[in-house]
Amino acid sequence: MATKGAEVTPDMIGHELQLNQDLVNQLNEMVQGEHANSECWASSRPMLVEGLLWSAFGAILWVVTIYIVS
Amino acid sequence: MIESNQSHANSIEQEALSGRLPVLASERIYGSYGSFMWTCCTFSAATWAFLIGGFLPYVGDWRLGVAGYVIGLVIGMAIVSLASGVPSYKYGTDVIDTAKSCFGYRGIVVPLLGLLATLIGWSYVVEALTSRGAANIAASLTGSDVTGGAHEELVIGVALALLLIVWLMACKGPKLFERLNGYIGPFHMVITVMMFGILIHKFGLHTLWVNQISSDKMLTHDKTRGLALAVEFGMSNAMTWWSVMGGLTRLVKRRSHIMGPSIIGVGLMGAAFVSSVAALAAISAGTYDPTVWMISLAGPILGSATMAVVLTANIATMVVMIYLAGVSIQQVRIFSQIRWELLLALMLVPGIYFAFKTEWLLSAVMSWLSYNGVMFVGVTGITFVDYFFLRKEHLDPAHLFATTGSRYEFWGGVNWIAVAITGISTWGYLLLYNPVTSDTSGPFKYLGASLPMVVLSGLAYFVAVKAILLPLRMGGYAASERMISRATLSQKPESGSVTVAL
Numbered sequence: 001m002a003t004k005g006a007e008v009t010p011d012m013i014g015h016e017l018q019l020n021q022d023l024v025n026q027l028n029e030m031v032q033g034e035h036a037n038s039e040c041w042a043s044s045r046p047m048l049v050e051g052l053l054w055s056a057f058g059a060i061l062w063v064v065t066i067y068i069v070s
Numbered sequence: 071m072i073e074s075n076q077s078h079a080n081s082i083e084q085e086a087l088s089g090r091l092p093v094l095a096s097e098r099i100y101g102s103y104g105s106f107m108w109t110c111c112t113f114s115a116a117t118w119a120f121l122i123g124g125f126l127p128y129v130g131d132w133r134l135g136v137a138g139y140v141i142g143l144v145i146g147m148a149i150v151s152l153a154s155g156v157p158s159y160k161y162g163t164d165v166i167d168t169a170k171s172c173f174g175y176r177g178i179v180v181p182l183l184g185l186l187a188t189l190i191g192w193s194y195v196v197e198a199l200t201s202r203g204a205a206n207i208a209a210s211l212t213g214s215d216v217t218g219g220a221h222e223e224l225v226i227g228v229a230l231a232l233l234l235i236v237w238l239m240a241c242k243g244p245k246l247f248e249r250l251n252g253y254i255g256p257f258h259m260v261i262t263v264m265m266f267g268i269l270i271h272k273f274g275l276h277t278l279w280v281n282q283i284s285s286d287k288m289l290t291h292d293k294t295r296g297l298a299l300a301v302e303f304g305m306s307n308a309m310t311w312w313s314v315m316g317g318l319t320r321l322v323k324r325r326s327h328i329m330g331p332s333i334i335g336v337g338l339m340g341a342a343f344v345s346s347v348a349a350l351a352a353i354s355a356g357t358y359d360p361t362v363w364m365i366s367l368a369g370p371i372l373g374s375a376t377m378a379v380v381l382t383a384n385i386a387t388m389v390v391m392i393y394l395a396g397v398s399i400q401q402v403r404i405f406s407q408i409r410w411e412l413l414l415a416l417m418l419v420p421g422i423y424f425a426f427k428t429e430w431l432l433s434a435v436m437s438w439l440s441y442n443g444v445m446f447v448g449v450t451g452i453t454f455v456d457y458f459f460l461r462k463e464h465l466d467p468a469h470l471f472a473t474t475g476s477r478y479e480f481w482g483g484v485n486w487i488a489v490a491i492t493g494i495s496t497w498g499y500l501l502l503y504n505p506v507t508s509d510t511s512g513p514f515k516y517l518g519a520s521l522p523m524v525v526l527s528g529l530a531y532f533v534a535v536k537a538i539l540l541p542l543r544m545g546g547y548a549a550s551e552r553m554i555s556r557a558t559l560s561q562k563p564e565s566g567s568v569t570v571a572l
Contacts, residue, residue: 016407019091020559020571026092027468027557027570030162038095039325044156044463050329051148058144062301065137066516069293 089410090400090572092467093162093320099248100322107331107339108255109248109318109390114340115258116387117199117380118192122303122341123348124358127283129303130296132353136346138297142304142518143337149524150311150446151319151332153454157465158316159328165316166398167470169449171545172456172531175476176483180492182401184445185313189395190417191442193236193388197421198428200384201229206361207377211370229425233418236388240396241411244321247389258383259339261376265364266347272367273354281353289508295515302503304341305520306443311336312450317394392417406572441505447520448495451527452488460535460547468557469546471570477546485545487534495527 035041100106126135157168169181205221205228208214214221239246269278290296311332319328348358355363360380365373396414400406405413424431457463469477480486503510503519513522539545546552556567563569 016572017559019089019406023091023471023570023572024557024559026094026162027471030092030094030467031554031556033094034096035094035162039323040095040160040162042325044160044325044458047156047159047325047329048152048458051152054148054329054333055145058141058148061137061144062141062297065134065141065297066294069134069297 090164090167090397095323098321098323099245100327103327103331105248105252106322106327107335109251110331110335111340112251112255112258112383112386113390114336115344116196116384117203119341119344120348120358120360123345124352126300126345126349127353128287128289129299130288130290130293131282132349134293134297135300135349138300139304139345140342142301143308143341144333146305146308147311147333147337149454150308150450151315151329153450154312155315155319155328155332157457159319159322161465161467162320163470164397166401168316169453170470170478171465172452172485173488174478174480174483174485177485177489180489181449182398185398186395188310188313188442189391193391194421194424194431196384196388197229197232197424198431200232200381201225202428203361203381204228207374210365211374225428226425229428233421235385236392237414237418239389240392240414244393247386251386254383254386261379262344262347265360268368269350269354278350278354283353298515298518302518302520305518307341309443309446309450309520312446314394317397444496444499447499447523448492448527451524452491452531455528455532459532464552466555468555468568468570472568473571474569480544487538488531491527491530495523499523
């Protein structure tokens with residue numbers, strides 16, 4: 001779990017400080033732990049390509065419809 | 071000790087899901103293509119889809135209306151999912167946090183206000199649509215007049231009950247609605263197919279295909295302009311999803327589950343299919359409102375049962391909207407310090423007042439919400455170009471939460487360039503198209519209004535960053551600044567670290 005490095009306990013500190021410590025742990029875990037090796041951290045290129053293909057599909061549909069009605 | 075660590079780990083996961091803590095890959099809840107698609111579909115297929123569908127025949131030909139609406143949704147959702155959804159997917163952060171990279175940590179108040187207006191505003195509209203729908207059902211069953219005060223107590227009762235149920239469900243967090251939407255979404259689609267079947271059975275396919283609204287009610291008789299109007303309906307609808315997609319994609323595990331489910335779930339199934347049925351009903355049955363025509367066509371028992379399901383599905387929509395608004399509103403410091411349950415209750419409290427004012431809400435707020443998509447054309451163009459073309463998909467997540475010395479500080483926490491472009495794009499949009507009067511000008515007939523303004527605002531931001539921000543070394547755009555910092559609570563951070571706080 002992302003918070004294994006936390007050395008503070010809820011009894012010792014206030015809720016706000018605890019949340020901020022959790023934020024530190026999550027952010028540091030994100031860039032060096034399991035998350036950094038996951039698909040989430042990998043290139044977004046496949047999503048960009050898929051988005052462009054969907055847009056191209058919509059654009060073709062638009063042009064064809066304009067051609068049909070005009 | 072192990073139990074204590076596990077309990078703390080669970081509380082972190084809960085805080086991440088109901089707060090602004092980044093959600094890491096192992097904590098995400100959407101693990102399959104279908105689970106995310108059905109959430110998107112359920113969210114999109116609320117009663118408002120019927121309302122929008124009722125307007126499609128007014129573009130001059132319902133077939134053009136549906137075709138244009140689909141085109142607008144497909145292109146619009148593709149752009150919005152990339153601009154809002156992809157950065158939040160990578161970093162697990164809320165869309166408002168990722169938008170700090172281009173608006174600055176104080177400048178994000180601009181998209182934040184748009185997001186809250188969208189999510190909370192539409193929540194109350196759905197509340198009113200659901201409660202008035204229930205009154206319509208009661209009036210249809212009893213043969214009484216729905217416009218009188220006979221069912222007002224029912225309207226208020228349903229609205230108040232709805233608020234309570236939404237609060238209880240939203241308190242449970244996104245895991246609950248992930249499971250529920252897996253049932254509600256498919257069921258809603260089955261119901262819509264059945265409604266479509268009833269229309270075919272009553273009117274026949276040929277009649278449905280050729281029937282149009284009367285000529286004097288049409289917004290235009292120019293087919294190309296009519297198509298552009300319908301495309302714009304779809305695209306401006308998609309623009310409002312900027313405020314939603316990032317909040318949802320931070321809960322998705324796999325990148326192959328982002329684009330397809332968003333476009334198919336939100337655009338094709340939830341919006342386009344439901345709206346098409348409403349468009350056909352508006353012409354042949356005389357009203358888009360299924361609480362009226364379903365009961366008259368399918369009979370009191372089947373019609374009421376069907377409508378009860380459709381109206382119940384609105385609960386899921388409201389839950390997702392209130393959840394997303396609850397996460398984003400924690401950007402305001404005071405809201406991040408109160409309990410999740412109380413925060414949700416505070417957002418729902420105005421709904422109690424609106425429960426007594428549903429007719430006013432639907433007449434006054436609906437026209438204001440026509441401008442909803444306009445707020446996001448500039449924001450979408452800027453965030454898309456910023457993430458993919460200027461930052462090459464690299465943000466520094468710790469700097470999104472920095473207390474001092476943030477890379478995304480710009481001028482006192484505000485990137486005035488992004489704010490100005492957002493304002494100008496709104497003005498430009500309204501020059502091309504007024505969503506209330508349907509007045510159009512310039513290239514609207516072939517391009518609509520959202521698409522050119524998204525492209526122009528993205529282009530303007532790209533040029534402004536290259537010409538102004540890069541020479542001033544602001545915003546962390548230089549390639550040498552493209553590094554990842556460590557987060558710390560220390561007020562004197564070491565080199566390569568930055569002090570962070572929520």
